[in-house]
Amino acid sequence: GAGVSQSPRYKVTKRGQDVALRCDPISGHVSLYWYRQALGQGPEFLTYFNYEAQQDKSGLPNDRFSAERPEGSISTLTIQRTEQRDSAMYRCASSPPNMYEQYFGPGTRLTVT
């Protein structure tokens, strides 16, 4: 079946612009996670959802970052007033009910110029 998909795969934006990153999880996966990965590092947790409920947003770096999953399927991570330090790979993952294993998408490479 189809895996986790993310769009766009690459995004270049100017400092101060807002960006929206999209994640389409594997069908039937209840939990959806957002991570950010810097070069040479492992993914770092941002936030996660069970169904449409945002369960934990403690990893969001500041209030310019927000996420939603209104219908319990597709999720959008929004970064307002982007800054150069926001440049990174943004990864989405989903997991089936009652499972620890998370399945990752290919990521969105965000570059803020």
Next chain:
Amino acid sequence: DQQVKQNSPSLSVQEGRISILNCDYTNSMFDYFLWYKKYPAEGPTFLISISSIKDKNEDGRFTVFLNKSAKHLSLHIVPSQPGDSAVYFCAASEGGTSGSRLTFGEGTQLTVNP
């Protein structure tokens, strides 16, 4: 603070030999551990996992060992194949199968030479 650490940024082994990748953690609340493999331009792919109630889990050529008292786990690949060349990430969860964040190490680049 880095709760999950992979102290070796890279490892090079010969085809057919054993690859051993190591991971240390500090958070005693972690109760489930996973290894992911990542090829360039792809997302991390789940490889193998182990619950804290076990000390070993085996799946084909891959075995994960957990030493809770030392807060250490390792991934053994035997025999290593060139297609195993990738970045390997260790990850840990504090539990709750209803959803739980993963804490990742920095990754180890494994190169298997033919």
